[in-house]
Amino acid sequence: MNLALNEEQLMIQDMARKFADAELAPVAAELDKTNDQQLFQANLKKLADLGFMGLNVKSEYGGVEAGSVAFSLAITELARACASTAVTTSVTNMVAEVIQAVGNEEQKQKYLPKLCSGEYLAGGFCLTEASAGSDPAGMRTTAVKDGDDYILNGSKIFITSGTFAGVFVVWAVTDPEAKKGKGISCFLVEAGTPGMTIGKSEEKMGQKASPTNEVHFENCRIPSTSLMGKENKGFAVAVGELAGGRIGIGSLALGIGFAAMDYARQYLTERKQFGQPLSSFQGLQWKLAERYTDLEAAKLLLMQAADLKEKGLSFSKEASMAKLFASEKANKACYDAQQMLGGSGYIKEYPLERFARDVRITSIYEGTSEIQKIVISRELLK
Incomplete structure (x- = not known):
């Protein structure tokens, strides 16, 4: 290889x-x-x-x-x-x-x-709903055919860039009688379309500059040309794109984890206790060794998933493995880095408290760590 x-x-x-x-x-x-x-x-x-x-x-x-x-x-x-x-x-x-x-x-x-x-x-990815997060097939937003148009009704939550996205990819139920997950279609909806409103930006723990919004549809009329792909075949599209998105979020987590450990490593060489640099203490040396090993392993998992995707091969299991491992290990890296700084890690003058807040969501969005384990085990047991 x-x-x-x-x-x-x-x-x-x-x-x-x-x-x-x-x-x-x-x-x-x-x-x-x-x-x-x-x-x-x-x-x-x-x-x-x-x-x-x-x-x-x-x-x-x-x-x-x-x-x-x-x-x-x-x-x-x-x-x-x-x-x-x-x-x-x-x-x-x-x-x-x-x-x-x-x-x-x-x-x-x-x-x-x-x-x-x-x-x-930006573009908006409108899949999640209040009652359909980890279970997106349970969505309730509907798109009803009306002549040459569709009429959208429902709400999406946790939509990244909702306030300034130019176009939204929106999933909605087009056949309510179909088996769960089988009657869902995918649409393109432009910002400013009458009947679509963007809720206020959520007050979040981290990643604060990135707006996260509710998106509401109330008798929102869109032309039939807004349908992407085939009617009632949109759920498979969502599942496929989520796998690719997990490579992105795993990579994001990896970057935060590296930033935290790089800062802590430098700090250990400069800060002295008991008359010697913190970097001379074996306990801290071992923490560095463990966390950097974790992050390097995460990087290899991400590269494997990305390489498979690039070659057009199956990559869902590998993307979930990479996202699960990278996000969990990056969380661990940020908290260990914060611990290495002691009280300074808790103070906003240093970036570790921001890294710890920013990384927390990576094990939640684009599928929680628990959902990744379900995806992985399903693939293993096929």
């Missing part, structure tokens, strides 16, 4: 790292504190200009065709500096990929260039 990155992957990784260091790291704490959306969205546009919003999209639609491995590398580097920016980039790429995968040519020509260029600063 060749684990070496190719020239394009190395270039994208380096570009993401340099952008993160120059543009994101200096303002990450400020964004966490002030939620300055003008600053946040300006950086998203810069990322789009560099090609990061269409990493796995064909060049004919404005993407860079870099592939899933490059996507994972880029998200990791962005997350080292700003998790809010990384999650927005990850979800927007996911929206672009689902449009490319199941949209017709007219839909791809209309929406993909806008997402890739930053004309649309």
Whole structure:
């Protein structure tokens, strides 16, 4: 197995790292504190200009065709500096990929260039509902055919970038009589469509600059041309795209974990207790060794899943394994790094408390760790 990155992957990784260091790291704490959306969205546009919003999209639609491995590398580097920016980039790429995968040519020509260029600063992925989170097949949002239109009614929750997304991929029940999960369709809904309203941004524990909103549909009329793929066949699309999204969230968790451990490692060399640097104590040395080993293992799992996806092979189990392991180990890394700083790790002057808040959600969204175990065990027992 060749684990070496190719020239394009190395270039994208380096570009993401340099952008993160120059543009994101200096303002990450400020964004966490002030939620300055003008600053946040300006950086998203810069990322789009560099090609990061269409990493796995064909060049004919404005993407860079870099592939899933490059996507994972880029998200990791962005997350080292700003998790809010990384999650927005990850979800927007996911929206672009689902449009490319199941949209017709007219839909791809209309929406993909806008997402890739930053004309649309983000895309929205509208799947989760209050009664359909870990069980998305239980959704209640409906789309009823009315002549040449569909009428949407229902609500989605926890939608990343709801306040400024330009287009939303929305799942709704089109055949209520069908077996659970079999009568669901997938639609494209543009921002500003009458009948669609965006709720206030949630007050969150972490990743504060990334807006998370409810999206409501009340007699929202959309043309039948908004349907993506075949009617009543949309749930399989959602399941497939969630697997790809898990590579993104696992990569995001990995970046936060590395950022936390890198900061703690440097701190241990500078801080002295009992007349010697903290780095001279074996207990702390072993913590470093364990956590970095965890993170390197997570990176390899993510690379495996991304490589399988890039080759068009089955990758659902591997993506769930990677997301489960990376998110749990990144949480552990952040808390251990915080412990290494002692009281300083609890103070906002240091970034560890922000890393700990930002990483917490990674074992919850895009499928909880418990759901990943269900996916993995189902695949193993087939």
